[in-house]
Amino acid sequence: xxxxxxxxVAGLAEIVNEIAxxxxxxxxxxxxxxxxxxxxxxxxxxxxxxxxxxxxxxxPDEDVKNxxxxxxxxxxxxxxxx
Amino acid sequence: MSPTNRTVVVTGIGxxxxxxxxxxxxxxxxxxxxxxxxxxxxxxxxxxxxxxAAPVAVEPTEVIPRPQARRLDRSxxxxxxxxxxxxxxxxxxxxxxEDPAVDPDRLGAVIxxxxxxxxxxxxxxxxxxxxxxxxxxxxxxxMLMPNSPSANVGLAVGARAGVHTPVSACASGAEAIGYxxxxxxxxxxxxxxxxGTEAAIHPLPIAAFGNMMAMSKNNDxxxxxxxxxxxxxxxxxxxxxxxxxxxxSAEHAAKRGARVYAEAVGQGISADAxxxxxxxxxxxxxxxALQNLLERTDLDPAEIVHVNAHATSTxxxxxxxxxALRKVFGDDADHFAVSATxxxxxxxxxxxxxxxxxxTVLALYHxxxxxxxxxxxxxxxAEANADVVRGEARKLPVDGRIAALNDSFGFGGHNVVLAFRxx
Numbered sequence: 001x002x003x004x005x006x007x008x009v010a011g012l013a014e015i016v017n018e019i020a021x022x023x024x025x026x027x028x029x030x031x032x033x034x035x036x037x038x039x040x041x042x043x044x045x046x047x048x049x050x051x052x053x054x055x056x057x058x059x060p061d062e063d064v065k066n067x068x069x070x071x072x073x074x075x076x077x078x079x080x081x082x
Numbered sequence: 083m084s085p086t087n088r089t090v091v092v093t094g095i096g097x098x099x100x101x102x103x104x105x106x107x108x109x110x111x112x113x114x115x116x117x118x119x120x121x122x123x124x125x126x127x128x129x130x131x132x133x134x135a136a137p138v139a140v141e142p143t144e145v146i147p148r149p150q151a152r153r154l155d156r157s158x159x160x161x162x163x164x165x166x167x168x169x170x171x172x173x174x175x176x177x178x179x180e181d182p183a184v185d186p187d188r189l190g191a192v193i194x195x196x197x198x199x200x201x202x203x204x205x206x207x208x209x210x211x212x213x214x215x216x217x218x219x220x221x222x223x224x225m226l227m228p229n230s231p232s233a234n235v236g237l238a239v240g241a242r243a244g245v246h247t248p249v250s251a252c253a254s255g256a257e258a259i260g261y262x263x264x265x266x267x268x269x270x271x272x273x274x275x276x277x278g279t280e281a282a283i284h285p286l287p288i289a290a291f292g293n294m295m296a297m298s299k300n301n302d303x304x305x306x307x308x309x310x311x312x313x314x315x316x317x318x319x320x321x322x323x324x325x326x327x328x329x330x331s332a333e334h335a336a337k338r339g340a341r342v343y344a345e346a347v348g349q350g351i352s353a354d355a356x357x358x359x360x361x362x363x364x365x366x367x368x369x370x371a372l373q374n375l376l377e378r379t380d381l382d383p384a385e386i387v388h389v390n391a392h393a394t395s396t397x398x399x400x401x402x403x404x405x406a407l408r409k410v411f412g413d414d415a416d417h418f419a420v421s422a423t424x425x426x427x428x429x430x431x432x433x434x435x436x437x438x439x440x441x442t443v444l445a446l447y448h449x450x451x452x453x454x455x456x457x458x459x460x461x462x463x464a465e466a467n468a469d470v471v472r473g474e475a476r477k478l479p480v481d482g483r484i485a486a487l488n489d490s491f492g493f494g495g496h497n498v499v500l501a502f503r504x505x
Contacts, residue, residue, distance in 0.1 A: 021149035038149070045220040052216075 029071035094172025094328030103140025136321035136428030155199035156281035160324035161231035177240035194254035196432030199226030251492030255435025260349030277326030277436030309456035310422035321428025325436030350375025354495030365406030393422035
């Protein structure tokens, strides 16, 4: 069963917390991974791989650069999840 | 800047070792004659020939925030813990530049390890095999590269004068400190954070060193297994951790009113050109390093009262070193209180030179030599060549200037001798 937007944001929040140590409540749709959440380019790869596994979705490298905010990632996962 | 011959001093010390998570607890353990060796309880240890090691007393993840720790190899975690302690101990309140007492362009970092990020390499290879290409951590390369501890310490303190990583197996930590002394002496830097680190308690290094017959298999008596100079010694016990010092030009230290532990007099270096792993039995290469030290510095053998020996508890190596000390120093060796602190910490490989420099500097500062533990039957060849501090710590002369040596030798035939003295 596909995850809802709320479930995806909660899942991304757990991933970002694990990788960057940001409190889960700070991970909101409008937050930028690099500017707000301490996720640098290498850590973004980790976030993507963890999200792929969690939400059964493939995020090709060429699409990763378009995922600037938590909202971008959430929309992408909503659209592409298996 | 043209070469100079500036005096170099030690103004900060830091350590995380099998005896404690900082310098104070490590020194307390060394003076008390405490062993940091334990049985290996991990599942993978069950079928190893060697089932003992000396792990750090305090896990670095208890000190380093998790997001930072998970992108550092264990060896870099140790280095960072020790470097931060040394940096604060030297009296700096923030990284270079933010603390105006040190100019980042005049600050260096030289941290070495013998093996580099071996646990990261092997763990990520397991990930590759078990979970596939996509799951290999994007942090793998900056974690496993041998210069990672140096680079991360350099980042933490803001070092821009140069960040270096000399590699010479178990002499690496000492070579790093020697390199740092030269950086300051020749005018390339005013302050350098230097030392050694190692994190190799993992099934592959344990199996490999075990199969070389280099390690003690005294699994039934972990705390008695590392026994340098004892007739029953049967190899080293693998330890882990880091030791780091802040070195500084005497002028720079005086200008900011820093506490000075000791003068870093200099280093003597040589190579055996004898065998890739066996020590030259008469200590010829070690003698050359000691002679090199005397030629390159104004060290007075009459002032030397203490040697923190390399002494790893191997049958051949321990004696070769003592023969070299006797050969080069003659009767002066009679007043060297020789301590093998690896009897307590185990052998930290590339971390050894760092931790033992901290121990050597403190021995001078407090004027007390740590003991060599587990010497029940002193090897007659040790007794004939040296005055080994056995059983309990020994007071060093209370008056006048005193000096001490810290020896480190590595597979490949690398010999590094560092000399320190009171100011």
